[in-house]
Amino acid sequence: MFGLVDCNNFYASCERVFRPELEGRPVVVLSNNDGCVVARSQEAKALGLKMGVPYFQVKAEFEQRGGVACSSNYELYGDMSRRVMWYLQQVAPAVEIYSVDEAFLDLHGMQRHYNLAGWAGDVRGAVRQRTGIPVCVGVAPTKTLAKLANRLAKVDSLAKVGSGVLVLDDEEQRREALARVAVEDVWGVGYRSAAKLYTAGIRTAAQLAGVGDAWARKNLGGVVGARMLHELRGFPCSGVTVEDEARKSMCCSRSFGQVLTRMEDVTGAVATHAARAGEKLRAQGMAARMLTVFIETSRYGNVPPPYSFSTQLTLPTATDDTLTLTSWARRGLERIWRPGLRYVKAGMMLDGLERAGADQQASLFAEVARTPARAKLMGTLDALNGKFGAGAVRVGTAVGTAGRPEPWGMRRGAKSPAFTTKWGELWQVRC
Amino acid sequence: MVNLLLSCGFPSPAADYESELVDLNRLMLRHPDASYLARAHGESMTGAGIHDGDVLAVDRSMQAQDGDIVVACVEGEYTVKRLSKRIDSVALVAENPAYQPIVVRNADDLRIFGVVVLVLHPLVTEGRRGLSYVRPQ
Numbered sequence: 001m002f003g004l005v006d007c008n009n010f011y012a013s014c015e016r017v018f019r020p021e022l023e024g025r026p027v028v029v030l031s032n033n034d035g036c037v038v039a040r041s042q043e044a045k046a047l048g049l050k051m052g053v054p055y056f057q058v059k060a061e062f063e064q065r066g067g068v069a070c071s072s073n074y075e076l077y078g079d080m081s082r083r084v085m086w087y088l089q090q091v092a093p094a095v096e097i098y099s100v101d102e103a104f105l106d107l108h109g110m111q112r113h114y115n116l117a118g119w120a121g122d123v124r125g126a127v128r129q130r131t132g133i134p135v136c137v138g139v140a141p142t143k144t145l146a147k148l149a150n151r152l153a154k155v156d157s158l159a160k161v162g163s164g165v166l167v168l169d170d171e172e173q174r175r176e177a178l179a180r181v182a183v184e185d186v187w188g189v190g191y192r193s194a195a196k197l198y199t200a201g202i203r204t205a206a207q208l209a210g211v212g213d214a215w216a217r218k219n220l221g222g223v224v225g226a227r228m229l230h231e232l233r234g235f236p237c238s239g240v241t242v243e244d245e246a247r248k249s250m251c252c253s254r255s256f257g258q259v260l261t262r263m264e265d266v267t268g269a270v271a272t273h274a275a276r277a278g279e280k281l282r283a284q285g286m287a288a289r290m291l292t293v294f295i296e297t298s299r300y301g302n303v304p305p306p307y308s309f310s311t312q313l314t315l316p317t318a319t320d321d322t323l324t325l326t327s328w329a330r331r332g333l334e335r336i337w338r339p340g341l342r343y344v345k346a347g348m349m350l351d352g353l354e355r356a357g358a359d360q361q362a363s364l365f366a367e368v369a370r371t372p373a374r375a376k377l378m379g380t381l382d383a384l385n386g387k388f389g390a391g392a393v394r395v396g397t398a399v400g401t402a403g404r405p406e407p408w409g410m411r412r413g414a415k416s417p418a419f420t421t422k423w424g425e426l427w428q429v430r431c
Numbered sequence: 432m433v434n435l436l437l438s439c440g441f442p443s444p445a446a447d448y449e450s451e452l453v454d455l456n457r458l459m460l461r462h463p464d465a466s467y468l469a470r471a472h473g474e475s476m477t478g479a480g481i482h483d484g485d486v487l488a489v490d491r492s493m494q495a496q497d498g499d500i501v502v503a504c505v506e507g508e509y510t511v512k513r514l515s516k517r518i519d520s521v522a523l524v525a526e527n528p529a530y531q532p533i534v535v536r537n538a539d540d541l542r543i544f545g546v547v548v549l550v551l552h553p554l555v556t557e558g559r560r561g562l563s564y565v566r567p568q
Contacts, residue, residue: 018509020504020507020508020509020542021507021508023507083463083464083465084464086463086464087464087465090464129465129491129492130462130464130465130491130492131464131465131491132491132544420467420468423566424566426468426469426470426486427467427468427469427470428469428470428472429469429470429471429472429487429502429509429510429511430472430473430475430508430509430510430511431471431472431473431474431475431476431481431483431510431511431512431525
């Protein structure tokens with residue numbers, strides 16, 4: 001059996017842990033630069049607020065009805081996520097952290113010793129007690145069904161009211177659950193597959209589970225589609241992946257707090273991403289062989305498309321060195337830069353990731369990037385930034401003009417403090 | 432001769448016993464998922480040794496019992512008080528005669544965040560020798 005633990009309205013729930021005045025009020029969390037609604041409390045959902053809606057469109061009415069908007073506070077969400085996952089790893093035999101607020105549990109063989117519904121209920125209660133985050137738990141013979149059970153656990157239709165737990169362990173329950181879920185809500189059904197399925201008259205997960213394998217292979221992405229059907233029928237096709245599999249690519253990008261027009265400002269933003277990417281690579285012991293730089297211009301105004309430009313560079317040798325990444329990223333940016341445009345976003349992507357040092361293909365070029373001295377410099381850089389806060393020590397390019405805030409920085413007007421991760425913003429209690 | 436050898440770099444007999452520094456987190460954050468640090472503000476708990484500006488370690492994993500110092504939610508705000516369970520009510524009692532107890536008639540209305548398990552109180556004034564024991568850099 002597999003379990004899926006999913007945090008309810010995760011970002012909004014995190015905000016409430018240290019801000020009890022938000023309890024019972026509609027809360028939304030906004031995307032970077034306070035643009036769109038990316039998370040909603042139950043009360044905000046009840047007001048009819050849609051996910052992804054630009055906040056300025058709903059602000060007046062939402063606030064008039066007592067709603068509170070929070071800028072995204074990723075330091076806080078990251079720490080609360082770490083806490084939830086840490087606990088799950090203590091109690092479940094194996095855990096796959098699927099996203100910031102979701103984890104699959106491998107519950108193989110546990111039925112013999114536990115009543116799974118009771119066990120899942122205890123886990124749910126303990127997570128709430130220890131972190132303040134409400135979660136729902138779905139348990140089923142496959143990951144796809146566990147995901148579906150979790151969805152139903154959230155809405156109290158099949159689960160015992162208020163229990164937040166749904167276990168699908170017999171055939172009848174499985175059928176009943178499948179009949180209640182729309183086909184587009186099945187894990188793995190994308191927007192395009194859903195359109196295809198609707199055209200073929202397939203509306204529910206139950207109908208989907210009944211289509212032929214040949215049809216699924218042809219219309220739902222080959223073997224992936226066939227696997228999804230097997231999983232819906234209760235035959236597991238994938239297990240829990242415990243170790244974060246060496247990722248093959250990595251992306252760092254962010255919208256600017258304001259429109260940028262000067263190349264040095266955009267270069268600064270790109271250099272910041274390069275530094276972050278270098279840090280991530282070193283933390284994972286990886287090195288990158290390919291680097292893509294991209295920039296996006298404002299879609300508003302009288303400028304015709306294209307609105308995004310990118311270029312890919314193949315590095316002479318795989319690297320995890322911030323200085324090397326920065327200088328290549330800068331070269332890439334010079335290649336795609338068009339003066340006179342209004343830029344809103346920049347980013348870089350690293351591909352062809354391999355284990356640093358190990359099985360790297362030999363290069364004809366001198367290995368400038370991985371001399372021991374440079375490796376030591378990067379180690380020192382990471383240690384300093386770990387100790388004094390991200391970005392304490394940076395490459396010159398990534399530093400704004402003295403005395404003025406970095407123009408590429410994020411706008412987060414209503415951000416709550418990083419309650420748990422910064423001494424200067426520590427949670428405060430009255431005595 | 433033996434002395435000479437020693438001074439030439441005979442490995443220190445203490446090398447076998449080297450270890451990391453004791454990690455304060457292991458004391459203050461006993462449960463990595465359920466332990467939280469907070470900064471205290473106010474004078475109501477001075478009798479319990481909690482002073483303005485102190486750092487508190489709060490543990491959410493344990494059930495609050497009568498007599499525990501807790502972080503509780505009163506009117507939408509977290510406050511630190513001693514929990515006093517009575518037959519028909521619950522009170523949050525200050526440890527300073529200048530403050531009145533807060534009585535909660537219905538125990539279900541009381542939301543307790545966690546139990547205060549440790550206080551970190553600096554004993555030198557801030558800024559001495561440029562070091563701060565209140566707000567590390």
